[in-house]
Amino acid sequence: MTAVLESVDVPMMALGRVYQRYRSEFDAAWQRVMERGTYVLGSEVEAFEEEFSAWCDPGRPVVSVASGTDAVLLALRSLGIGPGDHVATVSHTAVATVAAIELAGAVPILIDIEPRTFTIDVQKLEDTLNQLQSGPSRPKVRAVVPVHLYGHPCDIDGLLGVCERYGVQLLEDCAQAHGASFKGRKVGSFGAAAAFSFYPTKNLGAFGDGGAITFSDERHAQTCRALRQYGWRERYFSDLAGFNSRLDELQAALLRVRMRHIDEEIEVRRKIAARYNHDLREFLEVPFLRAQCEHAYHLYVIRHAEREKLRARASSRGVSTAIHYPAPVHMQRAYAGRLRIGAGGLDATERAAREVLSIPMHPFLTDIEVESVIRGLRADERSSV
Numbered sequence: 001m002t003a004v005l006e007s008v009d010v011p012m013m014a015l016g017r018v019y020q021r022y023r024s025e026f027d028a029a030w031q032r033v034m035e036r037g038t039y040v041l042g043s044e045v046e047a048f049e050e051e052f053s054a055w056c057d058p059g060r061p062v063v064s065v066a067s068g069t070d071a072v073l074l075a076l077r078s079l080g081i082g083p084g085d086h087v088a089t090v091s092h093t094a095v096a097t098v099a100a101i102e103l104a105g106a107v108p109i110l111i112d113i114e115p116r117t118f119t120i121d122v123q124k125l126e127d128t129l130n131q132l133q134s135g136p137s138r139p140k141v142r143a144v145v146p147v148h149l150y151g152h153p154c155d156i157d158g159l160l161g162v163c164e165r166y167g168v169q170l171l172e173d174c175a176q177a178h179g180a181s182f183k184g185r186k187v188g189s190f191g192a193a194a195a196f197s198f199y200p201t202k203n204l205g206a207f208g209d210g211g212a213i214t215f216s217d218e219r220h221a222q223t224c225r226a227l228r229q230y231g232w233r234e235r236y237f238s239d240l241a242g243f244n245s246r247l248d249e250l251q252a253a254l255l256r257v258r259m260r261h262i263d264e265e266i267e268v269r270r271k272i273a274a275r276y277n278h279d280l281r282e283f284l285e286v287p288f289l290r291a292q293c294e295h296a297y298h299l300y301v302i303r304h305a306e307r308e309k310l311r312a313r314a315s316s317r318g319v320s321t322a323i324h325y326p327a328p329v330h331m332q333r334a335y336a337g338r339l340r341i342g343a344g345g346l347d348a349t350e351r352a353a354r355e356v357l358s359i360p361m362h363p364f365l366t367d368i369e370v371e372s373v374i375r376g377l378r379a380d381e382r383s384s385v
């Protein structure tokens with residue numbers, strides 16, 4: 001007879017633990033803002049932008065905005081992309097990526113993904129650019145928005161090459177990839193611009209919405225600083241037709257607390273991923289890691305042909321799971337039938353939507369929880385998948 005090991009229920013997320021862990025630092029931060037009496041675009045936002053820049057890619061200008069969706073939208077607008085322009089991206093992503101392209105007035109062109117990394121297939125991107133160039137209407141693709149999905153970097157060298165050859169601007173969607181790197185350089189440092197989200201569950205999460213953009217060119221950052229505040233050159237004088245998309249002082253102050261811990265938190269994510277990899281790889285497809293890349297494990301996504309069976313078993317053992325994402329953007333009701341799809345259909349995208357499964361992954365998981373997740377997924381002597 002085998003000993004009965006302790007198991008606990010494991011939810012996908014436990015955001016309340018963020019506050020519990022750093023309570024005294026958060027309390028000091030919000031009290032400081034409340035007492036100072038500046039709530040929009042003040043010293044906390046300025047300091048946060050500097051600290052985020054120093055952490056991501058020292059010297060690269062950072063402009064904070066109200067959300068990750070706005071970050072993609074304002075990055076495009078700052079790069080001069082708008083109505084009449086085409087922008088290539090993926091369909092296997094948060095709908096926000098595609099929504100932001102349309103909000104900018106541009107036309108999204110959806111490219112399939114590599115099956116192993118779930119990120120944009122650069123060969124298919126190039127095929128599509130070729131095909132469009134020789135087609136009758138010759139739509140001008142001005143930018144590509146690859147998504148470093150789940151925290152895994154895209155094929156960055158491949159993308160830089162294609163962008164160079166076709167005169168296309170690179171806008172990285174880093175909403176899931178704070179802290180991921182390629183050849184020792186963090187994502188968000190490669191493109192003309194890079195968009196980040198600080199939605200609470202992201203690797204760097206606020207207590208509400210927030211986002212930021214890093215730019216390679218200070219002039220684009222300046223345009224963005226105007227666009228986020230009514231297009232103002234100076235107070236009450238609008239040089240551009242702008243928006244209201246600002247990060248609150250309160251959120252900036254709280255994000256500054258989280259910035260102090262982000263490196264250690266990402267290390268914890270990597271340690272948990274290493275344990276999952278070691279214990280799960282014999283019976284399921286664990287996340288692939290491209291050479292010279294460091295994964296930030298925003299999500300830990302496995303793939304299984306009998307996903308629903310696996311999911312039901314985990315659930316029966318108290319382990320929550322989620323699907324990112326169950327329907328690709330081109331199959332969503334709001335978009336179906338009206339988006340331009342890239343060359344060759346989106347087979348890998350549609351297969352991913354059927355087979356991916358996200359299991360609990362965040363830096364506040366306890367050892368017993370990690371153990372319980374592994375046990376919840378494993379087939380035991382009485383069941384088999």
Ligand SMILES: *Cc1c(COP(=O)(O)O)cnc(C)c1O
Nearest residue numbers: 067068069094096097175197199
């Ligand atoms: C979360 C996310 C966004 C949108 O960010 P919000 O802050 O929720 O607007 C965009 N792209 C990707 C890939 C995301 O995961």
